Amino acid sequence: MTSIFSRKRDLAYLLFFTIHIPVMFCVDxxxxxxxxxxxxxxxxxxxxxxxxxxxxFFSSPPAWFTMYLWLELVYHxxxxxxxxxxLLRGSLFVTLHAEYVRGNGSSLCILGDPKVPAHLLVFxxxxxxxxxxxxxxxxxxxxxxxxxxxxxxxxxxxxxxxxVLDAGFEWACGDINEIFPI
Numbered sequence: 001m002t003s004i005f006s007r008k009r010d011l012a013y014l015l016f017f018t019i020h021i022p023v024m025f026c027v028d029x030x031x032x033x034x035x036x037x038x039x040x041x042x043x044x045x046x047x048x049x050x051x052x053x054x055x056x057f058f059s060s061p062p063a064w065f066t067m068y069l070w071l072e073l074v075y076h077x078x079x080x081x082x083x084x085x086x087l088l089r090g091s092l093f094v095t096l097h098a099e100y101v102r103g104n105g106s107s108l109c110i111l112g113d114p115k116v117p118a119h120l121l122v123f124x125x126x127x128x129x130x131x132x133x134x135x136x137x138x139x140x141x142x143x144x145x146x147x148x149x150x151x152x153x154x155x156x157x158x159x160x161x162x163x164v165l166d167a168g169f170e171w172a173c174g175d176i177n178e179i180f181p182i
Contacts (some may be wrong), residue, residue, distance in 0.1 A: 004087065014087045016162070017080045024080070029073055053155065054148055056141065057134060068130045079123055124163040131160040 004011055027049065030042040050059045057065045135156050139149060 010087050013083060017083045017087070020076070021080050021084070024072055024077060028069060029077075031069070032073065053151055054144070055152060055155075056138070062137075065134070068133075071126065071130065075126065076123070079119055082119070127163040128160055131156055131163070135160065 004014060026042050027045055030038060030046055033042070046058060049055065061069075135153070138144070138152050138156070141149070
């Protein structure tokens with residue numbers, strides 16, 4: 001098995017998911033903990049975040065944002081743990097330089113686990129949709145300066161870009177089912 005450190009894309013995913021898991025539990029999903037068991041540091045992190053970024057989604061979330069948090073709890077959490085395990089067990093993605101059907105010598109994506117493309121595509125599309133909804137909403141907030149909206153953008157836009165690019169990669173590798181039917 002090739003080392004995770006030589007598989008750059010897998011390493012990037014591993015980094016993302018290992019950071020994403022504690023962020024979900026300590027920041028995003030903190031409101032789901034009963035007050036009696038929620039550690040003070042979670043409240044402190046959220047307070048710091050709200051005071052620094054003035055993010056209304058965390059100070060007074062609309063109903064649809066709470067639904068997005070439930071999606072994160074029931075889909076992102078299990079998928080993130082599964083992805084970390086899959087990455088540590090072996091490559092999710094192997095890119096081979098091969099003579100493709102058209103004979104153009106382009107890179108061909110061969111996936112190590114047939115469940116990976118479906119899960120990561122659903123994850124990417126769901127994340128892109130929910131994040132773009134948040135971006136569209138905070139851009140419409142009155143009483144916020146452009147500078148404050150740019151600060152929020154520094155948090156939300158890279159997250160959106162990462163998963164739009166990932167969804168594009170999954171789409172580009174869509175003909176993999178011709179090689180490895182699921």
